[in-house]
Amino acid sequence: VTQDKIRGLVVQSGGPTAVINQSLVGILTSAQKHNAHLETVYGARFGLHGVLHENLIDLSHRETQDQWPTLAQTPGAALGSARIKPKAQDTKRLFQVMEAHKIQYLFYIGGNDSAEAALLIGAEATANCYPLRILHIPKTIDNDLMMTHHCPGYGSAANVVAHFALADDLDNQSFQHSIKINVCMGRHAGWLAAASAWAGPHIPQLIYMPEIPFQLSKFVQDVQWSYETYGRATVVVAEGIADHLINGTGLGDQDMDEFGNPSRLSGTGKLGDYLVCAVEKHFHQTLNIRKLRIRSDTWGYIQRTLPNMVSTIDANEAFRLGEAAVTHAVSGISHKMLTLQSQGADVPCDVGLCPLEDVAQKTRLMPRDFINALGNGVTPAFLDYLKPLMDPITPVQMLKEPRLIQKKLPPYQR
Amino acid sequence: VTQDKIRGLVVQSGGPTAVINQSLVGILTSAQKHNAHLETVYGARFGLHGVLHENLIDLSHRETQDQWPTLAQTPGAALGSARIKPKAQDTKRLFQVMEAHKIQYLFYIGGNDSAEAALLIGAEATANCYPLRILHIPKTIDNDLMMTHHCPGYGSAANVVAHFALADDLDNQSFQHSIKINVCMGRHAGWLAAASAWAGPHIPQLIYMPEIPFQLSKFVQDVQWSYETYGRATVVVAEGIADHLINGTGLGDQDMDEFGNPSRLSGTGKLGDYLVCAVEKHFHQTLNIRKLRIRSDTWGYIQRTLPNMVSTIDANEAFRLGEAAVTHAVSGISHKMLTLQSQGADVPCDVGLCPLEDVAQKTRLMPRDFINALGNGVTPAFLDYLKPLMDPITPVQMLKEPRLIQKKLPPYQR
Numbered sequence: 001v002t003q004d005k006i007r008g009l010v011v012q013s014g015g016p017t018a019v020i021n022q023s024l025v026g027i028l029t030s031a032q033k034h035n036a037h038l039e040t041v042y043g044a045r046f047g048l049h050g051v052l053h054e055n056l057i058d059l060s061h062r063e064t065q066d067q068w069p070t071l072a073q074t075p076g077a078a079l080g081s082a083r084i085k086p087k088a089q090d091t092k093r094l095f096q097v098m099e100a101h102k103i104q105y106l107f108y109i110g111g112n113d114s115a116e117a118a119l120l121i122g123a124e125a126t127a128n129c130y131p132l133r134i135l136h137i138p139k140t141i142d143n144d145l146m147m148t149h150h151c152p153g154y155g156s157a158a159n160v161v162a163h164f165a166l167a168d169d170l171d172n173q174s175f176q177h178s179i180k181i182n183v184c185m186g187r188h189a190g191w192l193a194a195a196s197a198w199a200g201p202h203i204p205q206l207i208y209m210p211e212i213p214f215q216l217s218k219f220v221q222d223v224q225w226s227y228e229t230y231g232r233a234t235v236v237v238a239e240g241i242a243d244h245l246i247n248g249t250g251l252g253d254q255d256m257d258e259f260g261n262p263s264r265l266s267g268t269g270k271l272g273d274y275l276v277c278a279v280e281k282h283f284h285q286t287l288n289i290r291k292l293r294i295r296s297d298t299w300g301y302i303q304r305t306l307p308n309m310v311s312t313i314d315a316n317e318a319f320r321l322g323e324a325a326v327t328h329a330v331s332g333i334s335h336k337m338l339t340l341q342s343q344g345a346d347v348p349c350d351v352g353l354c355p356l357e358d359v360a361q362k363t364r365l366m367p368r369d370f371i372n373a374l375g376n377g378v379t380p381a382f383l384d385y386l387k388p389l390m391d392p393i394t395p396v397q398m399l400k401e402p403r404l405i406q407k408k409l410p411p412y413q414r
Numbered sequence: 415v416t417q418d419k420i421r422g423l424v425v426q427s428g429g430p431t432a433v434i435n436q437s438l439v440g441i442l443t444s445a446q447k448h449n450a451h452l453e454t455v456y457g458a459r460f461g462l463h464g465v466l467h468e469n470l471i472d473l474s475h476r477e478t479q480d481q482w483p484t485l486a487q488t489p490g491a492a493l494g495s496a497r498i499k500p501k502a503q504d505t506k507r508l509f510q511v512m513e514a515h516k517i518q519y520l521f522y523i524g525g526n527d528s529a530e531a532a533l534l535i536g537a538e539a540t541a542n543c544y545p546l547r548i549l550h551i552p553k554t555i556d557n558d559l560m561m562t563h564h565c566p567g568y569g570s571a572a573n574v575v576a577h578f579a580l581a582d583d584l585d586n587q588s589f590q591h592s593i594k595i596n597v598c599m600g601r602h603a604g605w606l607a608a609a610s611a612w613a614g615p616h617i618p619q620l621i622y623m624p625e626i627p628f629q630l631s632k633f634v635q636d637v638q639w640s641y642e643t644y645g646r647a648t649v650v651v652a653e654g655i656a657d658h659l660i661n662g663t664g665l666g667d668q669d670m671d672e673f674g675n676p677s678r679l680s681g682t683g684k685l686g687d688y689l690v691c692a693v694e695k696h697f698h699q700t701l702n703i704r705k706l707r708i709r710s711d712t713w714g715y716i717q718r719t720l721p722n723m724v725s726t727i728d729a730n731e732a733f734r735l736g737e738a739a740v741t742h743a744v745s746g747i748s749h750k751m752l753t754l755q756s757q758g759a760d761v762p763c764d765v766g767l768c769p770l771e772d773v774a775q776k777t778r779l780m781p782r783d784f785i786n787a788l789g790n791g792v793t794p795a796f797l798d799y800l801k802p803l804m805d806p807i808t809p810v811q812m813l814k815e816p817r818l819i820q821k822k823l824p825p826y827q828r
Contacts, residue, residue, distance in 0.1 A: 043813075096823060270687070398485070
């Protein structure tokens with residue numbers, strides 16, 4: 001491959017986020033500034049599939065440029081995404097396609113699975129002396145990548161979850177005796193469920209994260225405690241706690257079917273229904289309390305792509321990482337993931353770099369000191385961590401400590 | 415009951431909305447202006463329960479006044495709500511409580527069930543010559559009350575649903591072969607599901623409203639058509655279509671259990687799971703198409719109380735109806751519901767009045783000409799109806815008609 005100008009290719013991978021297109025437009029904006037060196041940037045339709053099947057589009061095209069500002073603020077993967085791991089023959093094909101189209105810069109926007117794919121592709125390039133510069137731009141609402149202070153996509157999803165938690169508690173407060181259980185995304189890590197605590201300290205929330213082994217009996221006791229203390233319980237569980245229910249000792253094989261295909265936890269209400277049944281049984285049968293409302297919601301896929309709820313700093317950082325990927329590629333850097341490095345609570349993060357090996361297939365769980373001692377909520381340290389990523393929530397407040405006026409009649413039995 | 419100054423009482427009833435507290439603060443603000451005549455306004459904790467058990471709070475109290483501005487913009491029923499129909503002994507008790515506390519104005523904020531309660535209470539007052547002025551302020555996200563152009567609460571919930579539909583289609587577009595089914599609130603009427611069309615004409619949505627008998631076989635055909643035409647299907651069904659599945663001819667008794675307790679449709683994923691199974695069976699077995707993603711979400715209770723998504727006009731109108739209720743009561747009007755009367759598309763609605771009999775227990779369904787001929791979407795007439803209630807959505811747009819660059823290699827078989 002010899003040529004005067006370089007061509008780049010962008011691949012979006014894994015689940016979409018609200019700011020994944022900020023990174024894309026960041027790449028395109030930076031590439032335009034380097035157009036003396038960089039001829040054009042292609043995009044692969046639907047992730048690696050697009051590369052393998054040569055379904056490529058020219059993103060530097062003038063018609064496409066007009067769309068950049070709107071595109072950047074559009075949640076969802078504009079190029080289309082996929083979840084595939086390149087097999088040996090796929091990797092071979094990938095290099096054929098890149099060679100045929102004279103592509104020498106590969107920008108991979110994704111999570112820990114795509115860091116693995118980027119690692120494999122990078123190793124193959126090195127082994128075959130293909131002049132590839134490959135850079136991975138982190139993206140995940142799960143916030144579970146190593147080596148970066150936080151992940152683009154997380155702040156916006158956290159903002160959505162905080163608003164959902166707030167909405168749900170306002171709804172819950174509207175009823176006299178009410179228990180509400182919400183199932184939040186997060187299979188392995190509890191970062192997103194934890195963000196529901198941003199809804200405010202006046203919400204007596206119970207939050208369950210997969211980092212802490214989930215015990216149904218303790219859960220039910222916690223709900224009872226909240227109900228007795230506050231007259232209600234507003235609960236957020238990360239969907240990943242289902243794994244503890246399936247694999248744990250508390251439930252036999254018979255109970256497994258309750259959860260269907262685990263890969264679909266966000267698209268089904270089964271976990272919520274299961275927890276409602278458990279709480280109902282406890283209140284009805286053990287406590288003999290029947291006059292209460294017990295409901296569940298599963299917040300589903302809208303957590304990751306809700307327009308109008310995008311965190312300003314998240315959008316900004318996603319864009320900056322896209323820009324930086326191009327600058328680094330042009331300056332000769334390859335085989336790295338871009339990272340966000342905290343410089344203190346009130347200062348924007350610096351952009352850093354780390355080896356792909358340190359990220360690929362690894363999962364960063366919440367540190368124990370971000371989770372409270374009881375394993376059913378977060379600590380102030382977590383809220384300090386979260387603060388720089390979040391926009392403030394418009395203040396809402398039900399009546400504070402409404403005092404009843406003096407009664408004048410004997411009690412009423414209905 | 416004789417006294418110089420009048421006392422009022424506010425009752426919030428039924429499911430909460432994002433603007434029900436606007437009506438409450440509208441009442442309080444107007445009552446303050448009439449304080450030469452109106453001594454104070456009480457609020458009943460948790461609807462009629464609060465009246466029956468004398469759980470009343472003084473809302474004109476200075477400490478409470480400081481909270482009004484924040485309270486008005488807070489979704490959820492700040493006084494607490496309930497769903498009970500007064501029995502004969504309840505009505506008797508109600509008048510004892512009102513007499514004991516010298517209450518002569520009763521403001522009932524609610525839907526068609528509470529209009530019925532207000533009607534019963536009003537009739538009892540007339541029969542017993544109790545000097546009561548009772549006014550009903552409409553409130554429902556379902557938008558299903560007769561005699562009013564639309565209902566406070568609907569515009570904000572419609573805004574949420576439109577954003578959810580948009581988010582969901584952006585997520586859905588991120589995948590190559592994807593079918594997504596969303597279950598929206600709306601038991602008897604499809605107004606809220608229909609509002610998902612506000613997300614934009616570029617979304618190839620299928621919308622199913624309870625006004626049209628739901629046929630599973632036609633539904634599955636529609637999904638297939640959307641999939642073949644657009645490469646995806648983004649579907650919104652009103653939860654109420656479950657009744658057609660239970661009662662219709664298409665499904666036997668055996669299928670009833672799929673839906674659990676119908677009063678809990680919003681708090682379970684069963685309808686969505688059921689529809690996913692039906693679509694999956696059709697694609698896998700009938701069409702022999704297996705490589706596609708089929709998921710469902712149930713949008714749940716956050717549809718009615720999400721902060722940050724409140725429609726400006728909705729908030730405004732809810733406040734105005736609260737204000738008007740006091741003005742009318744002071745001027746001697748009683749036994750009426752406040753209504754919104756359209757004066758044309760670009761002019762604010764006038765506040766009107768109607769007899770409680772015309773609203774109580776009645777349901778306003780969507781007119782046939784708001785639903786398309788195929789029964790799977792809305793008409794421009796519906797969008798014209800909806801337009802004055804909605805804020806514009808921040809423009810978002812995926813890549814428009816991305817054109818693939820020329821391929822250079824033979825096709826690839828993975």
